[in-house]
Amino acid sequence: MLINNDQDFKKAISELNITDQRKLAAKFVESVLYLNPDPLIKNALEIAGKKIVSDSDKKEFEAAYKNIKSLAVNTYTACGGDADWPAQAAHFIATATKACLTPAERLDSNKLAWKCAMQLRMAKNCEMIESDNDVIDNEAQNQYIIINDFIRK
């Protein structure tokens, strides 16, 4: 079944195990990586795609999560600050990447890829606001293509 709406999108995501959700979420982020070239993001995506088999994998994972969480918090637009839409887009990329690395023990980890996808749509929207472009570059459509490819493989 081809996914082309958010209801099916969300359902398909919830049926994936956590490792596959992380891999899928990483693919979502990769498609808009140009909005935040911070090397921490790239590093986090590489780790998100790995399976955790040893203690050192777990430590690497926790360190990446900690770094990306810090990046996400430090890149919010502060209250009263002048809106910088590219910076805000970069923030949403960081937040989306953080979602990729959500610890398994979180009860909402079955929505991990969904949360990631939503943050990325906000990132694209920031790009649109900055460019004054009236045309919506609907990231949702792009995400449906990615998930359809992912499920087919």
Added chain:
Amino acid sequence: MVEEVLAHSDYIDKYTRELVMSERLERGLQTLRAQMDTKVKSFFSSCVHCGICAEACLFYTETNDPRYTPIYKTEPMRKVWQEEYTFWGKFGKKLGLTKSLTEADLANWEELVYDGCSMCSRCSMVCPVGIDIAYIIRKVKEALAASEYSPEGLVAATKRAVEIGSPMGVKLVALQAQIKHVEADTGLSIPMDVEGADYLALLSSMEIINFPEYIEALARIFKHAGVSWTLCSEAFEATNSGLQIGNSVVAAELVERVVAGAYKLKVKYVISPECGHAFSAIRWDGPNFIGRAYDFKVIHILELLEELRNSGRLKTSGKETERLTFHDPCQIVRRGGVEAQPRQLLKSVAENFVEMTDHGRMNWCCGGGGGVSANERAEGLRLKAFNRKKSQLDELNVDTIVTACANCRLVMEEGLEENEMDIPIVGLTEVIAEHLVED
């Protein structure tokens, strides 16, 4: 003999004052005098110097610095009151025995008042003689703002609010872009400039930039509950920099824009969003700022959601199972009176809701309100003050924090990050939207 002494004192006083008087100090003094209403005078007359307010203030409790004692923050105004409204103060001034307010005082109190006070009003709650200390501090801010002793960040935000309509420079086109995005994602329409709608929803720039999911949550809830609502292209901003910096002329101007929008669209209600001081500005202080009552009612989004839930128009299903707590935004709960509603709402969608020890109207502030989070210089102090909230959270060991203020959310995220605590924070309106019964 007395007359000779007083005449001589007058001469010294005048000479000394001419040396030290500056235009900024003069403006500060004039504003302090203009702000000195009967309430303030009676408050100063009543203060028994007990210091109980100190123990209620997180800036004091987390630093042990007596300068952060709330009533001490009102000292510039107290000096003027004493010199001009009390017998001994007037007498002392004539004899040159008192230390009048100086420009250095204004400079020193700028940091105390803007960095070390979030206007949370917890001090006002504990004062045994009923002094609304936060009320006086706001008036001190008027004088500091008038004499140009205000933090750069707040000045810039206020300028943007007046010139652009948003303290964060969010223009209508940005809001329209966010709206288009939400509409494309949800298939729902976000009404704009609908004349005759029942409710006009305001938004904070913080929500538009950092938490646009709030707009989606509103759209979904209002569709579900059959609420007739609209945004206003000429008045979408809920925040009020005039209130934060202490400039009632600017505060009034920003309120007037909302009032004009509400009248133009002929709405019955204006909804204040998940932003603390915005509720104070539009609901409680607004009519005083503009000098007249509104022809519409102001309701907080949480009040409305609870009304809808109570009347059966808002139906939810399922419950959050993780252990969660509610952080009370000070201006909404303590000063705003919206205490029961968030609890009723949360209990309807959460089965493991636990309260912090000091909660509701006696909650502890996040440390970022009143413009503190917009003041870069105050960051270190703010993070120290957050230790109070940290100790509350350490006691509870929750999985999630729910709140209803975008600024509280960010301030707490920063505080949690600083303390290497990993607790997600979510907005209450979004939590409700997540549990709506699907049509």
